[in-house]
Amino acid sequence: MKMFRGKFFIFFVTLFALVGCNSAASGDKENTIKVTTTIAQIGDIAENVGGEKVTVESLMGPGIDPHLYQASQGDIRKLNDAEIIFYNGLRLEGRMGDILNKMSESKPTIAVGEAVPTKLLLEDDDETDKMDPHIWFDISLWLFAVEEVKNSLIELDGENADFYEENASAYIKELKELDKYAKEQISAIPEESRVLVTAHDAFKYFGEAYGMEVTGLQGLSTDAEFGLNDVRSIIDLLVERDIKAVFVESSISEDSINAVVKGAESRGHSVEIGGELYSDAMGTKGTETGTYLGMFRHNIDTIVNALK
Numbered sequence: 001m002k003m004f005r006g007k008f009f010i011f012f013v014t015l016f017a018l019v020g021c022n023s024a025a026s027g028d029k030e031n032t033i034k035v036t037t038t039i040a041q042i043g044d045i046a047e048n049v050g051g052e053k054v055t056v057e058s059l060m061g062p063g064i065d066p067h068l069y070q071a072s073q074g075d076i077r078k079l080n081d082a083e084i085i086f087y088n089g090l091r092l093e094g095r096m097g098d099i100l101n102k103m104s105e106s107k108p109t110i111a112v113g114e115a116v117p118t119k120l121l122l123e124d125d126d127e128t129d130k131m132d133p134h135i136w137f138d139i140s141l142w143l144f145a146v147e148e149v150k151n152s153l154i155e156l157d158g159e160n161a162d163f164y165e166e167n168a169s170a171y172i173k174e175l176k177e178l179d180k181y182a183k184e185q186i187s188a189i190p191e192e193s194r195v196l197v198t199a200h201d202a203f204k205y206f207g208e209a210y211g212m213e214v215t216g217l218q219g220l221s222t223d224a225e226f227g228l229n230d231v232r233s234i235i236d237l238l239v240e241r242d243i244k245a246v247f248v249e250s251s252i253s254e255d256s257i258n259a260v261v262k263g264a265e266s267r268g269h270s271v272e273i274g275g276e277l278y279s280d281a282m283g284t285k286g287t288e289t290g291t292y293l294g295m296f297r298h299n300i301d302t303i304v305n306a307l308k
């Protein structure tokens with residue numbers, strides 16, 4: 001009998017704990033601000049600045065190319081459910097313009113890229129009036145995005161302004177340290193080897209900020225095909241400059257870069273794949289490269305190891 005009661009006791013304690021946990025979890029969810037972002041880089045800002053006050057959902061996971069991305073029914077639901085939406089803008093999310101416009105009629109829908117002063121943006125070489133959207137690769141520009149997310153959260157939830165301010169300061173401090181690390185590491189590569197060849201032109205801001213020459217096989221967006229001429233001119237560059245490594249991107253097929261490696265080989269110049277860089281998409285959530293700081297550091301270390 002004693003044992004019987006003991007079991008019952010455990011049963012009730014367990015039941016109570018489960019019910020208790022459940023209501024606590026759903027209670028938290030109800031009291032947080034629902035944030036939906038396009039790319040996960042922006043989701044990372046919202047999580048760091050918003051902390052426990054926000055629930056963040058990013059539509060574009062690992063390996064997803066934002067230039068070509070189209071919103072699914074599930075995405076539209078997540079955008080509808082959001083209290084606030086952050087996206088990059090500058091035409092990064094080229095195929096989501098209509099849906100984002102529609103969302104802006106009913107809730108704050110903010111292009112963080114538009115917070116960067118125009119004079120600091122790089123122009124698209126191929127198209128006038130079009131700016132390079134890949135601003136997250138220059139940390140000094142990305143800080144404008146952090147400020148924009150912080151200000152937008154404060155506007156929505158002024159009561160917690162101090163909380164957002166503090167979180168943003170801590171995050172900005174880490175970003176500035178990473179910026180310093182990037183400059184130190186890249187400058188350790190011999191100057192003539194500071195050439196970054198990738199599948200598409202995601203790294204121009206990176207090149208400007210950290211002192212590398214960058215070339216992509218495709219332009220700023222991946223929606224245009226690359227031609228034989230593009231492959232040939234990159235092979236010329238590799239041979240002429242004696243470049244030892246090129247890089248694949250996690251969100252783009254490796255075929256284009258493999259064609260470059262083969263082409264260089266046929267001209268007697270051996271080039272290796274220096275590793276995989278996170279360009280337009282971050283790594284898997286819960287891993288090192290699933291955070292902005294982690295993926296940026298991964299890129300720096302990969303580039304330095306291959307070119308040093």
Ligand SMILES: [Zn+2]
Pocket residue numbers: 067134200201202220221222280
């Ligand atoms: Zn891109």
